[in-house]
Amino acid sequence: MISSLRCLPAAFALALVGTAGLVPTAEARVKNPVAEFAGIDKITGRIFNFDVYMDETVQFGSLQVTPRVCYTSEEGEEPKTDSFVEVDEITLDRKIRRVFSGWMFAESPGLNAVEHAVFDVWLKDCKNASDVPAPSGN
Structure with a gap:
């Protein structure tokens, strides 16, 4: 009985080594400096990027x-492309209200787009560069 207990740690270690390839790893994510959005003006029906x-x-x-x-x-x-975004609305009385x-x-x-009475906004992509000039200080 005691001799079989001595083998237990070795057997456990072998079991871990044998399943090491089966353990899912965290996917690497690339951080990007630019987010590309699309938005629709529901009054005119125009879509803007x-x-x-x-x-x-x-x-x-x-x-x-x-x-x-x-x-x-x-x-x-x-x-897989995701972005943490904050969206504020400027109300008619010039107050700022967080809507998303x-x-x-x-x-x-469609999962987490901003659906507003007049404007909808959603993420299209994350990019490394943009045709839009970078803000000063970047």
Whole structure:
């Protein structure tokens, strides 16, 4: 009985080594400096695409869009693009009201898009560069 207990740690170690390849690893995420959004003006029916640098704010209609972080999966991995975004509305009496704060997913634009009475905004992509000039200080 005692001799079989001495073998137990070795057997446990072998079992762990044997299953090491089966343990899922965390997917590597690439941090990007630019988030690409699309927005629709429901009055005119026009769709606009716009780029926003991290921690910068762009106004789309009465909405102010501020991405805080934007991740993509590494090349060769299943495409996954997500961004933590804050969206504020400028009301008619010039007050700022937070209408969205959370994660948007480019592969599922309807999941966490901003749905406003006049304007909708959703994440399209995260990018390394933009045609829009970078804000000063970046």
